[in-house]
Every structure is written in structure tokens, then in C-alpha cells.
Amino acid sequence: MDENESSKGSRTVQRSINIMNCFTMEESELTLTEISNKINLAKSTTSRLIDTLVHNGLLQKKFSNSKYQFGYKMYQFGRIAENTISFDITEIAKPFMKKLRNEIGESVSLYMLENKKRRCIARYGSNQSIRHVVSIGEILSLEIGSGGKVLLAFQSPSFIESTLNDLDSESLRISLTNELPIIQKESISISLDERGAGVNSVASPIFGLDREVNFCLCVSGPSTRFTEESMNAIKNEVKTIALKISECFSNPKENHSY
Template sequence: MEESKSGTVRAVDRALDILLCFTDTTDLGLTEIAEKTGLHKSTVFRLLASLEAKGFVTRDSSTEKYKLGFRIWELSVNLSQGDDPATILLPEMERLRDILGETISLYIRDGSERIRIQAVQSKHSIRRVAPIGARLPLYVGASSKVLIAFADMNTQENMINDWKEFIDISAYKDQMAGIRKVGYATSVEEREPGVAAVSAPVFNRSHQLVAALSVSGPLNRLTLENMKDHAGLIIESANRMGNMLR
């Protein structure tokens, strides 16, 4: 069994890389998967055959496209949800959405990215659509600022130093200090044109940062004044969420 330099099994790594291609799309062709993984088509074809045989992917014979298979859903049913913030905090997110009327998202940090692990969509016809599972950069956006500002100082320093080409480090550190002081962060068109967001930290009972609670929507509704007015409600909601967690 061939091992990679990191000590993991190369074939398993490659098979998992193929499955991870489906995090942001529902179906992919052989060529698309090869391009995403950087693997030869012949290697991808053999791995897909194994995954298909075990039910982890299925192939549509009419389009020659692959999709995730039933085994993925069988495994997901058995995920332990007792400590899963995406499940525990959903009712509070729905309550906040009903109060503010905007899209509510919950983010966690994974390395140098943030992941949206839960979302409740606004009921407005014009709204910010927030797909669950999306990975986004950490150096822009209200929730990113929260995940950095309230992280431990060692993590914060390491992250910020990696972004020298994207940010003014001195100004960014001052901004982080200001966010810690007021307890929330805002962003206006930092990642998407016409979109604004305000975010607050969710701490567990040990005061460890768990996630960032974010409210986002179009600029004509989420003005800077409105976000400042909403901040207290969002912080209160984030505090309630923290009390729900172990």
C-alpha cells in the first residue's frame, strides 16, 4: 500500500480529494474532476469506479456526470449532533431572522478559511443567498473579522502575518482591537458588491470562541446605521447561543 510523504495512504487521499470536489457543486464530469484534483484522467477513472462500486458516487449514463451517492447520506445520518453548533443553534438563528428579516449565517474557522456551517435565508424577495458549506477567505468580511479578532493572540498573529500582500497590518490590528472593544464587526461590499454584514462572536461556557454569528443583506436595507442598531440584538443572540453550548 503506497504511502504519501505525510504518512497517509496516497490512494485514500486521492479518493477523498475526489469526494471533496462536490462541496460546491452537485455533478461533475471526469475531465472536470481531473482538473480540480490535478490527477490524470486514468487515475480519476479508476478511483471513481471504486467509489461508485461502494455507493459513494453515482454516474448518470445519459450525461456521463458523477454525483454523490447514497452512502454519503447514510453516513451523514449517523453524525453525532449532540455537540454540533449547526444543529443546536438553528432555532435561535431562525428567531433572529424573524426579528431582523435578513439572512443569518454561522461561520467557523478552518485554517486560513471560514466555513458557513449553517444559514437561515431571509424571507425578502431580494435577499442574500448563503449556501451552507461555502469556504471563504478570512481577511475580508464581518464574520472573518470576528473569527480573527476574538481568536487567541498566537492564532491572530499567524493569520495576520500571512496576509501582508492583502492588508495594511498595522491598520488591521487597530481594527481588530476596535472590534474586541465594541463586541461586533461590520463589512460593506468587502467581498460582494451591494452586500453588507454585521457579525458577533459565539463563545461557549468556557469562553472559547466557537463561531461567528452573521447577519447579511443588501446595502439598501443593511446600512451602517441599521447595522449599528442591530448590533445589540445580534450580540444578545450570540450570547444565548453560547449558553446553549457545552
């Protein structure tokens, strides 16, 4: 392949990537014209590139409205990436989590955003006889508990709106509408027995490379021991550790220590 052919091939790949980058959580479906305008490319050329992406399962066309959306192959890629990323951050976070558990004496968990829920992907339980128990792999809600609320607070406006609209409780919807902006500002969420099991918790977001939040660090314990006063005393430390994990996660080649 000569240099000219190589250059054309690179341009085609970049244009295809540009098309894929047009899609967002807010704009998950786009027409040919919208995509063409976004990447500033002729509709005829854009159409040929889209046809190739559709043929390979990266995009699919909705015949109900003639708009394009991500195809089945992107779902497969997403699952692979999710497994890889969750493994990476688990290995990064574990030393921080274990030391934090040993210092505070309460259970420390790592949660991952999964659709409109959260999943526990790592945990160091308290060594005390009375403790809060959550199993690795357990799925919990976003709207209740500090871990869920801190994940929800840092999602896109459309995601938050959709989640709040799905709630049956109007009082909970109003409470979250008022609380989420504060969580965004302070990067800390506190839960006082919200799940009705005598459990209190404090959580802080873990930021990715582009400041996205798909994971959070959470400390929890029985409300009889892990009081609001106790949580206020450690919340800055929880936030600091979450930020250290964020730094390691965003810059894995750098040497970080706790």
C-alpha cells in the same frame, strides 16, 4: 484488579493527560526536558509515558529537532470532535437564527473556524427577493467580512500574527491591526461591502466553555437595504442572541429559551 493497581492505573492515565495538556497553539512542539519540567515529573518516567503515547499515534517525534508534537491520531480525534461539536451547535443555534431572521428580515448565518478560513454550517436566508446568498458548506476568508474578522479577533496572538503576515495587502494588515482590538472589546464586527459584492454584514462571537471562539453568528444583506444605520440599530440584538447561543452551547443541560 486490586485498589492499589487501580490507583496506579489512574495515576498513569492522569500523567499521560498532563503530558498532552502541555501542548498549545503557541507551544506545539516540545522537548522531553520541557515536558518533564512542565508536569514536574522525572525525565525517565516522562520518557516512558511519551514512548507509549508515540506508539499509539498520539504523539510523534520530529527527528530534525528531537521535539515532540501531536501525532496522526490526534488529527483523527480532532476531525471527529469537529463534526460532533459543529452538529451540536447547529442544532442549538437554529431556533435562535430562524427567529432572528424573521424579526430582522435579513439572512442569518452560522460560521465555523476551519484552519485559517471560515465555513458556513447553517443559514436562514432572507425571504425578500433581493438577498445575500451564501451556501451551506461554502468557505470564506477570515480577513474580509464581519464573520471572518470576529472569528479572527478572538484567536491566540500567534494565530492572528500568522494570519496577518500571510496577507499581501499592507493596508489591509494595518486596518485589521487597528480593528481587531476594538472587535475584541465590543464583541461586534461590522462589514461595509468589504467583499465587493454590495453586501453589508454584522457578526458577533459565540463563546465555548473555556471562552474559546470557534463559531460566530452573522446577519447580512444587500448594502442598498441593509445600511450602516440598519446594522447599528440591530447590532446589540445580534450580540445578545450570540451570547444566548453561547450560554446554551456552554451549558447544554440547562433550559434556555429565546
